[in-house]
Amino acid sequence: MSKTDISALRAEIDQALAQEDWYAARSGLERLSNVERSSAAASFAVARYERMRPHLALTSCRLAILRSFTVEPLVPLLRARAFAGGLDVEVHVGGFDNYAQQMLDADSELYRFRPDVVILAIETRAVLPGIWEDFTGLDGGRALEAANEFLDSLSNWVRVFRSQSEARLLLHTLEMPAVASAGILDAQTGEGQARVIEELNRGLRKLAAEATGVYVVDYDALVARHGRERWHDERKWLTMRMPIAADCLPALAEEWLRFLHPLMGRIAKVLVTDLDNTLWGGVLGEDGVSGLQLGREYPGAAYLALQRTLVDLYRRGIVLAIASKNNEAEALAAIETHPAMLVAKRRFAAWQIHWDSKVESLRRIAAELNVGLDSLVFLDDNPAEREAVRLALPEVTVLDLPADPMQYASVVRACPLFERLTQSAEDRARGEYYQQQKERRAAQSGHASLEDFYYSLAQKVEIRRVSTSAELARVAQLIGKTNQFNLTTRRHTAVEVAAYADAADWDVYSTEVSDRFGDNGIVGVAMVRRGERAGQRVAEIDTFLLSCRVIGRTVEDAMLHVLIEDCRRQGIERMVGWFVPTAKNKPAEKFYARHGFHELEQTEAGTLWALDLDGRMIACPAWIELRALAGAGVEEVAHA
Amino acid sequence: MLERVRRLVADVFQLPVEDISAASSPDSIEAWDSLHHLDLVLALEQEFGTQFTPEEIEQLLSVELIAALLAEKVPAQGVA
Numbered sequence: 177m178s179k180t181d182i183s184a185l186r187a188e189i190d191q192a193l194a195q196e197d198w199y200a201a202r203s204g205l206e207r208l209s210n211v212e213r214s215s216a217a218a219s220f221a222v223a224r225y226e227r228m229r230p231h232l233a234l235t236s237c238r239l240a241i242l243r244s245f246t247v248e249p250l251v252p253l254l255r256a257r258a259f260a261g262g263l264d265v266e267v268h269v270g271g272f273d274n275y276a277q278q279m280l281d282a283d284s285e286l287y288r289f290r291p292d293v294v295i296l297a298i299e300t301r302a303v304l305p306g307i308w309e310d311f312t313g314l315d316g317g318r319a320l321e322a323a324n325e326f327l328d329s330l331s332n333w334v335r336v337f338r339s340q341s342e343a344r345l346l347l348h349t350l351e352m353p354a355v356a357s358a359g360i361l362d363a364q365t366g367e368g369q370a371r372v373i374e375e376l377n378r379g380l381r382k383l384a385a386e387a388t389g390v391y392v393v394d395y396d397a398l399v400a401r402h403g404r405e406r407w408h409d410e411r412k413w414l415t416m417r418m419p420i421a422a423d424c425l426p427a428l429a430e431e432w433l434r435f436l437h438p439l440m441g442r443i444a445k446v447l448v449t450d451l452d453n454t455l456w457g458g459v460l461g462e463d464g465v466s467g468l469q470l471g472r473e474y475p476g477a478a479y480l481a482l483q484r485t486l487v488d489l490y491r492r493g494i495v496l497a498i499a500s501k502n503n504e505a506e507a508l509a510a511i512e513t514h515p516a517m518l519v520a521k522r523r524f525a526a527w528q529i530h531w532d533s534k535v536e537s538l539r540r541i542a543a544e545l546n547v548g549l550d551s552l553v554f555l556d557d558n559p560a561e562r563e564a565v566r567l568a569l570p571e572v573t574v575l576d577l578p579a580d581p582m583q584y585a586s587v588v589r590a591c592p593l594f595e596r597l598t599q600s601a602e603d604r605a606r607g608e609y610y611q612q613q614k615e616r617r618a619a620q621s622g623h624a625s626l627e628d629f630y631y632s633l634a635q636k637v638e639i640r641r642v643s644t645s646a647e648l649a650r651v652a653q654l655i656g657k658t659n660q661f662n663l664t665t666r667r668h669t670a671v672e673v674a675a676y677a678d679a680a681d682w683d684v685y686s687t688e689v690s691d692r693f694g695d696n697g698i699v700g701v702a703m704v705r706r707g708e709r710a711g712q713r714v715a716e717i718d719t720f721l722l723s724c725r726v727i728g729r730t731v732e733d734a735m736l737h738v739l740i741e742d743c744r745r746q747g748i749e750r751m752v753g754w755f756v757p758t759a760k761n762k763p764a765e766k767f768y769a770r771h772g773f774h775e776l777e778q779t780e781a782g783t784l785w786a787l788d789l790d791g792r793m794i795a796c797p798a799w800i801e802l803r804a805l806a807g808a809g810v811e812e813v814a815h816a
Numbered sequence: 817m818l819e820r821v822r823r824l825v826a827d828v829f830q831l832p833v834e835d836i837s838a839a840s841s842p843d844s845i846e847a848w849d850s851l852h853h854l855d856l857v858l859a860l861e862q863e864f865g866t867q868f869t870p871e872e873i874e875q876l877l878s879v880e881l882i883a884a885l886l887a888e889k890v891p892a893q894g895v896a
Contacts, residue, residue: 183823216827216859223830248851249858415870422858 182212186220193224198231203566209260210576213426215249218256225259233550233571234264237440240291240343241267242275244302246418253429261433261573261592262442262550272417273302279333282340291343293439295393295432299419300350300373311357311369319372327379334387344439346432347384348395349377354404391435391597398431430592437592444573444593445547447489448538450556451500451507451529455479455486455519457581460502460510471516478581483518485585489594490523495545495610498527499537499554525610534561535568545610553593557581615693630730630799634692637731639700639738639804642677642684650698651686654723658701659760661722661732663753663767664782668703668719681706682718683742687735689726699723700735706748715743717753720767727763730797736771737796738804744789751789756782818883824863825879828856841878864890 185208192200205221225232237258241247251267258265268289270278275296278286286294301308304326307319314322330347337345356362356369363370377396384390399407402424413419420428437443452459456479457469469476470483490496496519500507507529511521526544528537534556542549549571556562562574573593577584588594642651652670659665668676676682687700703719717739722732743751755768768785771794777784796802818838825840826833829847842848848856857873860866860882866889868876876882 214859214862215855216824216863219830219855219859220827223827246851246854249855252855411867411870415873416854418854418858422861425858 182208185211189224193227198228199567199570201228202232202570206260206576209256215253215422215425218252218426221256222252222259225256229264232259232262234259234262235440235442236264236266237293237436238266238289238291239268239436240270240286240289240294242270242278242286242294242296242298244273244275244298245413245420246416247297249418249422250425250429250432253426254432257426257429257433258436261437263433263436263440265436276329276333279337279340287340291341293344293346293436294337294341295346295348297348297395298350299348299395300352301413301419304350304376307369307372308353309357311372317367319369320367320375323372323376323379327376327383330380331383334383334390338387338389342389344389344391345387346391346393346435347380348393349380349397351396351399352404354408393431393435395428395431398427402427430590434592434595435597438595438597442593443595444494444553444591445551446495446497446525446541446545447486447553447555447588447594448497448499448541449486450534450558450561451498451502451510453557453581454555454577454584455483455498456510456514456517460506465510465514468510468514470514475581476516478584480516480518481585482581482588485588486519487523489588490519492594492596493599494594495525496523497541497545498524498529499534499541499556500527500529501531501534502529504529534565538565538569538572553591555588627799630797632692633729633799634801635729635731635799636690636801636803637734638688639735639802640686640688641805642673642686647686647698648674648677651684651701654698654701654721655719658721658723659758660724660762661727661764662758662761663720663764664718664756665758665761666719666756673703676703676705685735685739687722687731689729689731696723696725699726700731702735702739704739704743706743706746709750712750713748714750714752715746715748717751720753720764730800732767733771733794734796734800734802737794738802740787740789740792740794742805749789750786752776752784752786754782754784817887818879820863821860821879821883821886824859825856825882828852828859836879838880838883839878860886866890 185204189201189204189208192198192204201224205224208217209221247269251269255265255267268285268291270286275298278284281287304322306314306322311319334345350373352370352373358365358368362368365371373396381392384392407421407424408419409421412421449455452461457475458467460468470479471477472480486496498507504527508521508527511517511519526541528540530537534554538549538552538554542552549569553573553575554562554565555575555577556565557577562576565572566574573591575587575591577587640647642648648670652668652673655666655668655673673684677684683704683706685702685704686698687702688698689696689700700722701719702717702721704715705718706713706715708714720732720735722735740751751773753768753773755765757765768787771787772792773785773787775783776786822836822838822840823833825845826836829845829852831845836845842853853873853876857868857876860876861868864886866886872885875885
């Protein structure tokens with residue numbers, strides 16, 4: 177974009193503001209930030225965003241910057257970018273080099289500002305001048321000593337800070353010099369300048385990992401990424417204490433922003449991608465699967481790089497979805513069959529592949545995944561589609577893809593909405609969870625009645641007497657933790673369960689369930705004790721439980737069926753069982769009544785139910801393929 | 817050149833460009849203090865792709881002076 181076009185764009189933005197067309201003003205500012213990364217453009221943008229503040233859904237963030245160098249020119253750059261991403265950042269800048277006092281003094285300006293986030297922006301040249309400038313004058317031992325003294329002080333400041341404030345703290349790593357004081361000799365010794373700074377940074381990371389709410393900004397890596405020579409401006413450092421070259425300032429502002437997004441919860445949960453010319457090169461409908469560009473060679477490598485990025489996001493816990501104008505069957509077949517396809521179909525939690533508008537597709541995806549539109553990021557090579565989405569769904573974040581597909585991956589990686597500061601096992605598995613839910617729901621919605629749904633699950637239920645130690649361990653685990661579908665909630669220990677499994681008058685059953693979506697493993701347990709009562713052969717159901725994974729799928733009916741038939745075979749005349757109510761087992765409350773048991777006795781602890789077996793049957797649901805007590809000669813029922 | 821400098825000064829100090837004249841200086845613009853002077857210097861360097869010496873930075877004390885210095889330093893851009 178030429179200078180004249182930029183002037184026109186700025187005029188357009190001001191006109192939109194004058195007409196109170198906030199949408200046009202906002203999208204104009206977004207376009208401006210893509211073509212003009214300068215400080216002046218940032219100040220221009222901040223002034224405009226401030227005017228339309230009440231009309232934007234902004235998350236406010238109070239940021240304090242403690243520093244050893246001039247950070248003031250970074251502030252408008254940071255604020256402009258933050259506004260564009262929905263963050264209204266108010267900045268407090270601490271005095272030069274008084275970060276320690278600010279952190280140690282409970283009544284300091286820092287604490288009075290009540291920050292949400294604090295950045296400790298310090299540089300090696302300022303905090304450890306000996307190591308930075310005069311390394312050759314220190315013997316190796318002395319340098320490490322100085323480094324450790326600094327880490328001790330830092331650790332002390334962080335401890336005091338933690339006791340004074342709940343704000344999140346970001347620590348800059350310390351930068352290496354572009355050229356070591358000892359020249360190439362530095363790398364030859366075990367205790368060179370680079371090595372000492374590495375030690376410092378290792379200590380800093382450890383310190384952050386051990387404290388709560390303390391994170392590391394890898395400033396050294398940032399500088400290295402842009403080039404140490406290019407990053408540093410010696411003259412500005414000497415005259416204004418501004419060590420960073422003017423054209424590198426936006427990079428630091430953007431790096432900080434990557435932390436503010438996850439810290440303030442302004443993040444995206446779902447990436448919705450287009451297919452043709454985005455996820456692969458070419459148009460499926462015209463070029464066919466074999467004509468698509470995707471692979472290790474140019475130009476397919478660009479799309480492969482984007483796919484690799486999507487897989488990384490998926491593993492980070494970001495949910496993937498598709499919005500594409502294509503024939504669904506063809507597009508899914510392409511995803512499944514193209515040999516270079518990296519993002520497997522199962523990694524997409526939702527897709528809208530048809531000829532309806534993308535706006536409609538995004539709405540449906542948000543509804544299906546049960547997230548707000550502001551959780552979506554939309555990726556599409558077609559500027560017209562992007563514009564339509566921006567206009568109709570301003571809550572959705574639309575990434576502007578450049579014309580060159582080789583840059584697609586880096587645009588996605590640069591988006592701060594995908595940054596996370598922690599990752600749980602649940603995050604890593606989230607994509608799979610959504611995918612299974614999608615399939616089950618699709619199965620449910622595709623069928624008119626509940627029965628059809630049960631049939632569509634194609635459940636296979638296998639009920640066995642527990643014999644192996646692995647089974648015993650899993651059964652004991654379920655007894656220990658199942659709350660909802662649990663009739664008695666008796667928490668027998670593993671040792672007890674093992675003893676019952678061996679006892680002549682007890683039966684311990686495990687229930688394993690698989691369905692068309694996969695194997696659920698052992699999800700049900702029943703324990704029955706046989707005995708005599710008033711001259712009758714009676715069996716008491718001591719324990720009967722189902723994991724919440726399979727509640728509502730009639731597995732319990734199959735279990736009861738097997739229990740009763742097994743007891744009948746052993747000459748039992750009556751089944752009894754307690755329902756012991758707890759705060760959580762309401763789902764199991766009606767179980768006995770529903771199967772024709774009658775109330776025998778009610779006490780404070782619960783209700784005792786009974787069923788006389790004289791000829792009475794509890795049928796296994798017809799949609800379950802049952803394998804029960806194989807080899808015990810009881811029965812092997814197999815329903816179609 | 818003068819126009820570009822005026823616009824840049826307006827941006828940095830977050831004022832309408834109409835309020836900026838050739839004579840605008842730290843005396844007439846309240847926000848133009850020593851710290852924000854640095855913002856202006858960096859913005860000028862980014863915009864014109866040049867570097868100022870410390871001596872020059874001290875002289876950049878009005879829109880007119882800035883434009884004149886830039887015309888000397890980056891004559892090619894002055895024509896555009």
